[in-house]
Amino acid sequence: MDISYILNELGEDRELYFNAVAPPIMQTSNFAFKSFADLRNAFADEKSTFLYSRGTNPTVDILQKKLAALDGAEDSIVFNSGSSAIFCSVLALVKSGDHIISVQKPYTWAYRMFDNILPRFGVSTTYVDGTDLANFEQAIRPETRIIYLETPNTLTYELQDLEAVAQLAKKHNTVTIVDNSYCTPLYQKPHAFGIDLSLQSATKYIGGHSDTVAGVLTGSRELLQKIFSEQALNTGSVTTPFNAWLLLRGLRTLPMRLERITQTTHTVLAFLKSHPKIERIIFPLDEDFPQLELAKRQMSGACGLFTIVLKTDSHERIEKFTYALKHFLVAVSWGGHESLILPQAAGMEPAAFDATQERHRMARVYVGLEDADYLIKDLNQALSLL
Known part of the structure; x- marks a missing residue:
């Protein structure tokens, strides 16, 4: 899909909003229904319909379609911060007794979640030097549910071999998550290397104007539906229509x-x-x-x-x-x-x-x-x- 099409046309059904060139900020909390059947469908799948802006909203939906396409993914969720994207993606995939492998010295709020929050619920984390695949191989266990990556990191810029780690994870039925904030989807496409979930701080290059805070998560429709229904809705951490509009503006350039x-x-x-x-x-x-x-x-x-x-x-x-x-x-x-x-x-x-x-x-x-x-x-x- 051509990047010019993604940034300027994808998801923008202008005839639905008076042929306005820029999508409107659909600043509403609620949506009305003309039939019981339509309302039942919305209750059954809030990710694909507009029920309540805590979950989805037309302005947010346009942004999510573009960000999924930029990453070459089936779907995306835009959160109110990068740390929300990390928290919801991880928490939706683990239960008591599970194990996580993370690269050393990840982003502060990922580290605090792994060390301060998850242990209270019986989830442990092993930190490894991600520059060597052998470290992942040695750390993986039957109960390992997530391999968490950050490539490059944002001080000393160590990398992980995305393709090799993804292949290892698939052998062990383990989900891979990578923080792609440094590169953005324009300079690195983790899904092309087999990574399951790619996240980034949209506060940074996506917004581009230092005036809004947001996080993006992309991946398969199945995984995103699970994260949306089990964590994003419960925590109320999906971005607002106005922030989505600011991020759409940032995407153009x-x-x-x-x-x-x-x-x-x-x-x-x-x-x-x-x-x-x-x-x-x-x-x-x-x-x-x-x-x-x-x-x-x-x-x-x-x-x-x-x-x-x-x-x-x-x-x-x-x-x-x-x-x-x-x-x-x-x-x-x-x-x-x-x-x-x-x-x-x-x-x-x-x-x-x-x-x-x-x-x-x-x-x-x-x-x-x-x-x-x-x-x-x-x-x-x-x-x-x-």
Whole structure:
């Protein structure tokens, strides 16, 4: 299916809303029925009909059709956050006594669910180094129900071999879930490698304007129906019509934004790689990245997020460098129009800083839609303070 068709036409039955070019925000909580039969059908399958906007809504439905098509999946659910997508997808698939394999150091709210919530219900998690398939093979058990992946992760960008892990999981009747927030469906298509469920934070590149929060889950119609009816409806975590409308707006420009950010990122990286105050950069498509061949095999591109390791022995100088930047905001997340920086040292007290620990000298950088020269000049003047 052509991406231009998906972004501009799929799901948009304009004759149903006065031939308006942009779909309306169907800001209603409820839907009326003209017959008992229609109401019974809605009760029986709330995913496929409009009953109550806690579940489905026409504006949300347009968005979900587009996102499923972008991922090459049968269906999708759009949640009110990425963490909701993680929580609902996992919780719908496990019961007491089950086991999960997760990559090491997953996204914070996935980690807290695995360690703080699921153990209360008798579900255990084993963390493995996902760069080696043998670690998954050694960790899998008869009671393993989920293998949870995040490729690349969003600090040091380790990858997992999606095809190999999917093949292993199918042999053991285990569901695979991957967090694809870094790449988006434009740069990586997990379902094409056999992954069962793909999720991402739509807050980031899908929205693109830093003005809404959402999460996306795509997969088979059967799995999505189970997750929708058993978790999404119970938690009331499906996105709102207004947020769906904002995400539809973001989708229109997704390809050109990713192209612009990618080009700018490569220019900024070339500058940083030769800078004397930068020890190294970490980026999945960098020529020195240890998993470069795997990255090129399963990713068609990388975008604006990378990590720099600063040459310094001072927590204070990292802070001075950070706040000397005039055009990078100090903030979490990524994927919007604005450039960002997030030093690891900001999350620790100065007394805990240890310059011998490379991670303490890392700063995650996101390149937004600004001009490359504009950002390079800013980085250069701030790096002079290290």
